[in-house]
Amino acid sequence: MSAAKYDLTVIGSGPSGQRAAVAASKMKKRVAVVESRSVVGGVCINTGTIPSKTMREAVLHLSGYNYRSVYGMNYRVKEKITMADLAFRVQAVIKTEVDVTEAQLSRNGIDVVHGIAHFIDPTHVKVEGPAGDTTLESDRIIIAVGTRPSTSPKVPINGRTIINSDQVLDLPTLPRSLIVVGGGVIGVEYACMFATLGVRVTLIEKRAKLLEFADQEIVEALSYHLRDARVTMRLGEEVESVEELPDGGVVANLQSKKKVSGDALLYAVGRQGAVDDLNLAATGIEADARGRIPVDEHYQTKVEHIYAVGDVVGFPALASVSMEQGRIAAHRAFDDGETTSNPSFYPYGIYTIPEISFIGKTEEQLTDEDVPYEVGMAYYREVARGQIRGDTTGRLKLIFHRDTRKVLGVHIIGEGASELVHIGQAVMTFDGTVDYFVDTVFNYPTLAECYKVAAFNGLGRMHRYQG
Numbered sequence: 227m228s229a230a231k232y233d234l235t236v237i238g239s240g241p242s243g244q245r246a247a248v249a250a251s252k253m254k255k256r257v258a259v260v261e262s263r264s265v266v267g268g269v270c271i272n273t274g275t276i277p278s279k280t281m282r283e284a285v286l287h288l289s290g291y292n293y294r295s296v297y298g299m300n301y302r303v304k305e306k307i308t309m310a311d312l313a314f315r316v317q318a319v320i321k322t323e324v325d326v327t328e329a330q331l332s333r334n335g336i337d338v339v340h341g342i343a344h345f346i347d348p349t350h351v352k353v354e355g356p357a358g359d360t361t362l363e364s365d366r367i368i369i370a371v372g373t374r375p376s377t378s379p380k381v382p383i384n385g386r387t388i389i390n391s392d393q394v395l396d397l398p399t400l401p402r403s404l405i406v407v408g409g410g411v412i413g414v415e416y417a418c419m420f421a422t423l424g425v426r427v428t429l430i431e432k433r434a435k436l437l438e439f440a441d442q443e444i445v446e447a448l449s450y451h452l453r454d455a456r457v458t459m460r461l462g463e464e465v466e467s468v469e470e471l472p473d474g475g476v477v478a479n480l481q482s483k484k485k486v487s488g489d490a491l492l493y494a495v496g497r498q499g500a501v502d503d504l505n506l507a508a509t510g511i512e513a514d515a516r517g518r519i520p521v522d523e524h525y526q527t528k529v530e531h532i533y534a535v536g537d538v539v540g541f542p543a544l545a546s547v548s549m550e551q552g553r554i555a556a557h558r559a560f561d562d563g564e565t566t567s568n569p570s571f572y573p574y575g576i577y578t579i580p581e582i583s584f585i586g587k588t589e590e591q592l593t594d595e596d597v598p599y600e601v602g603m604a605y606y607r608e609v610a611r612g613q614i615r616g617d618t619t620g621r622l623k624l625i626f627h628r629d630t631r632k633v634l635g636v637h638i639i640g641e642g643a644s645e646l647v648h649i650g651q652a653v654m655t656f657d658g659t660v661d662y663f664v665d666t667v668f669n670y671p672t673l674a675e676c677y678k679v680a681a682f683n684g685l686g687r688m689h690r691y692q693g
């Protein structure tokens with residue numbers, strides 16, 4: 227068979243595939259990226275992270291949310307907000323991000339081949355593209371195909387009133403009421419956005435708690451905000467099926483025999499690895515029932531020269547972590563041994579309203595592990611910047627070891643949480659103690675001062691117990 231030869235073929239051009247390709251090219255390898263969409267960037271740029279975060283920015287601005295506590299509950303930048311208002315910036319941001327990615331790939335001499343990739347055998351990939359078929363032969367292959375929304379035969383997605391998370395911005399009009407099925411990150415983020423716009427949201431989650439991997443005190447604080455925004459939470463309830471109503475509305479039938487009706491429904495119950503087109507059988511690799519490919523800590527599959535990275539390998543399924551996995555896999559694939567990366571210092575940013583961010587252990591994990599810890603809490607209202615900005619409900623929670631004083635976790639809810647967390651991340655990465663925050667001068671007035679307040683608070687509690 228005649229084939230174009232590469233040192234590395236990367237299947238998928240999302241964050242994990244891009245970073246893998248660029249890292250290999252920096253090692254002077256000949257690299258091809260195969261992408262089935264007409265543009266690069268994956269779910270991250272085209273349908274997931276970037277569109278949802280751009281929409282969130284529009285929601286915050288147009289609804290006046292950030293300034294309601296300063297100028298009053300009726301403060302608005304725009305009175306009647308439409309779906310077109312929310313989508314206004316999205317295409318421009320997507321286009322810029324696609325351009326930036328394309329430029330980066332071409333600057334690094336990486337060939338982008340458009341089409342659907344599937345394995346012919348463990349070293350050959352056939353690409354069925356708009357311009358015909360191509361075969362690529364490669365010493366190493368990195369699978370970076372990401373995920374697609376999970377579906378159910380009992381939930382008839384129609385793209386208008388019953389939608390998945392790829393279709394939010396296609397809603398023809400802003401619904402008056404919205405049912406969100408799934409209290410994972412996607413469900414909770416969109417529930418917050420629509421509730422902030424005044425839509426009556428019902429959030430249905432089959433588990434007893436939302437966002438189980440986050441610190442539960444922070445999740446409780448979020449639940450307070452959700453209720454305040456008139457979100458009805460139905461926890462411990464499973465949606466069995468969904469129907470369209472003759473009047474154009476929708477109804478969700480719960481396993482408990484209850485019915486919940488609304489103008490529209492967002493089905494966000496998780497995502498499935500996009501492995502169906504790959505013909506993995508030709509390699510001997512098997513994905514699990516959720517389409518996830520098993521890998522070791524270096525993202526190597528059971529076939530030595532094939533790696534898998536990003537969402538297709540499962541938790542945490544974040545763009546940030548996917549990029550790092552791509553970089554690590556590329557270095558490992560070429561035995562360069564250059565990467566040092568510690569997953570315990572990967573942060574989590576959840577763009578709810580208000581946003582949540584954390585790093586390290588939660589109180590629940592430390593309690594399970596019998597680690598003696600102390601907590602220091604700072605409320606945004608205690609620092610001048612919190613008052614100036616009008617965010618008086620935000621809080622920063624610092625967790626440190628009672629004996630070594632090492633910082634074990636930082637959990638934040640409030641404006642700027644996803645930026646603020648990186649201060650704690652740096653201290654943790656350099657093995658720092660709570661004393662760093664006591665001895666450091668922060669700009670005034672800033673939200674970063676919360677670290678100092680939390681440190682004093684935690685040390686105060688500890689000394690009180692010690693007498």
Ligand SMILES: Cc1cc2nc3c(=O)[nH]c(=O)nc-3n(C[C@H](O)[C@H](O)[C@H](O)COP(=O)(O)OP(=O)(O)OC[C@H]3O[C@@H](n4cnc5c(N)ncnc54)[C@H](O)[C@@H]3O)c2cc1C
Binds near residue numbers: 267343544547
């Ligand atoms: C609504 C939403 C919001 C999100 N928000 C955030 C956030 O705020 N922060 C964050 O860190 N993460 C967020 N994420 C998660 C983030 O988008 C993913 O973690 C990230 O995109 C995963 O990157 P990836 O490289 O694994 O795959 P993807 O970005 O999914 O890209 C995979 C690419 O592979 C291509 N492909 C698939 N199969 C083939 C094939 N056979 N041949 C050729 N090409 C193929 C696909 O077309 C796609 O372009 C969000 C996700 C969603 C859905």
Ligand SMILES: NC(=O)c1ccc[n+]([C@@H]2O[C@H](COP(=O)([O-])OP(=O)(O)OC[C@H]3O[C@@H](n4cnc5c(N)ncnc54)[C@H](O)[C@@H]3O)[C@@H](O)[C@H]2O)c1
Binds near residue numbers: 410464494
């Ligand atoms: N800010 C961010 O970092 C960000 C934002 C959005 C998405 N993401 C990533 O995207 C991925 C997918 O997110 P997701 O929220 O779709 O998936 P998820 O798996 O995190 O959550 C799905 C939720 O739906 C619930 N559920 C499943 N079936 C149900 C049913 N029939 N009725 C009621 N509840 C049901 C599950 O219990 C679960 O809590 C996540 O892994 C996440 O990391 C990240």
